Amino acid sequence: MTTLMPIFTTTSQDCSFLQAGPARTLYERLLQPELDANALQEARSFLDEQLVQARALPCEVPTQPEALLEWMRGGAQRTTEAYGQYLQERRQGAPRRYFSNRAHALYFLRHVAPTKLVDGAWLYGLLRHWQELRLRPLLRTYLEELGDGVPAMNHVVLYKQLLAQHDCDELAELDDSHFLQGAQQLALGHLAEDYLPEVIGYNLGYEQLPLHLLITSFELTELDIDPYYFQLHVTIDNASSGHAQKAVQAVLENLPLVGDRDEFYRRVLRGYQLNDLGVGSTAVIAAFDLEDEVCAMLERKREVATQVHSDYCRIEGRTVNEWLSEPGQVRAFLDALQKRGWIRRDEDPQSSRFWQLVQGDRAAMFGVFSSYEQQLLHDWIAGSWAPPRARGRHRRRAAPAVAEQAAGLDDEAQALHAALRGLPAQQQADKLIELMSPASHFTPAGLLATRLFNAYLQ
Structure with a gap:
């Protein structure tokens, strides 16, 4: 059994015709367990360039932070109403809105993979400040993205299994633009201390419930593709107690009482606008030509x-x-x-x-x-041919693969516990945080580290 799962795989024949672009190159550099100073400087320059581009984009967020909660709830209501309209149209015989066929859906899963495989990465750098109560909503969000250390709930584990189940985990030929959002998330995560307002703003945008998430989940089910990864995000991003609500809470609790409050909030808005750069989910879907x-x-x-x-x-x-x-x-x-x-x-x-x-x-x-x-x-x-009877709908979960990975924790668990016993308390926390990085949180050691770290937030 392989205990260390790489983020994505390539083959020699895939790589023979491709030259990695700047976004992908940075993405791969920032997914290493240890980063050198040059990689961090490269990430800083990239992030500054992205923020300049984001500044020119329209922004729907209220100019006053006090209006955020009502804005967030209003957006969630509009999304659910639009989804209700979609369901009504489907009941009346309308075709699928997103996926023309199963190949289209698998194309989508592949092309958004670079982003999905670093889910939550923008919050990683805040773990070192776990004792600050104002950051708790963000830290809880990160740990929930990691499934609180449970393999069957870790978002990257789930998405990797979804790709592997359909033989979609060869990502070598993806265009560089598909790595841009993931590179942004990794850069924010590794530079969170210097870009705290932007991290909070990016989180605010990413954790809102989008209509495409609901429709994607529905249509994947129709095409006999396990929708659980997307369904999970529908539930945890809710506006009542989920990540969307925590995102607003994080903005309000981190606005400075002393200092330039307006400048801090302007930077939050720039971070929010980073979500609109790169190739989004609906653009990926629209780009498909069979x-x-x-x-x-x-x-x-x-x-x-x-x-x-x-x-x-x-x-x-x-x-x-x-x-x-x-x-x-x-x-x-x-x-x-x-x-x-x-x-x-x-x-x-x-x-x-x-x-x-x-x-x-x-x-x-x-x-x-x-x-x-x-x-x-x-x-x-x-083409236009359809089988006499539609595919049966059933949701396939990769439970055996999850269980197998969990069983492989024993050796690494013993090694990690032994390493922790030889360290002072603060270094123990640092060791756990190191293993919870975007490069390793989905491994057996990273999953165990996440479960142990949970105790710090009780």
């Missing part, structure tokens, strides 16, 4: 499959190796397969000879395509 995704996936496969096919089969006068010999021919190749009847669009994919080569234990190309890639091909071929 045929483009299929072609891009096959183009990546082409780079490692140019000369591995036999030459006995010709399609439109060319061998498969000839079709794959140069970039940019994938779309024409798919057209040729359709002309020859190898692919029958808008029909059951089982009717297509090409699909029969891809799917099944005895398929000639078994193992060439991941489950996610097969879903892309399946839904592209199926």
Whole structure:
């Protein structure tokens, strides 16, 4: 059993055609267990640039902090009313608003993964100040993002399992823009002491209940994809006692009594606006084009499959190796397969000879395509075709994987307890906080450290 789960995985063939951009490079540097001074300086420069960009964006937050609670509750009410309207439309026969098919939903899960895999990271740096009561709402929020150390509730563990369940955890080809929000969160978390107002403002924005979270949860269930990660956020971000309420409480309790109160609040608003930078969830959903995704996936496969096919089969006068010999021919190749009847669009994919080569234990190309890639091909071929009976709805939880990870805590638990016994009280707290970083809180040692740290906040 692997006890240390990396944030995301790549393969050599995935990396061969990609150059990591600045956001991803910083994201990966800030996800190391130990950071050097250069990484922190890089994070500071990046964050300052982001705040300059955010300043130009519109801001819906009240100009007076005393109005925040009413604003937050009003926003939550509008969200629930809009969701009620959505449900009514669906009952009257409207199609899904977000996901055209299962492949679309899996595409979404992949492309928002860099953000979801650092859930709560913006609050990490506040742990060192656990004795300050005014920070307690924020600290409680961070610990709840970590599931209070329970594997089955840790948000990163849950999301990693969701990705793995659908073979979506290869993120190497994602565009750099999809790492920007995660890089912001990590930078805020590691520099929280210098950017406290911005951290509080970012938290205020991120913890409001958005309509897309409710719709996503509903439509994932329809597509037989476990919605639990998203349902969990619907409940804990509530405006009554959840993270949304704690976010407002944190703003009000941290406004200075001595000093420039207005400047502090202006910085809170800038932090809030950071939420609007980068590619958000609804933008990811809107960007999906199934045929483009299929072609891009096959183009990546082409780079490692140019000369591995036999030459006995010709399609439109060319061998498969000839079709794959140069970039940019994938779309024409798919057209040729359709002309020859190898692919029958808008029909059951089982009717297509090409699909029969891809799917099944005895398929000639078994193992060439991941489950996610097969879903892309399946839904592209199926098109407007739908099975006679809709997929059954059932929610699949990854309980066995969670239990297995929990069982692996024993060795690390003993080692951590032994290490703590040899440290003074303050260094014990520091050791626990170190293990609760975005780079390690989801590991067995990090989960145990979170449970032990909970005692400090009782």
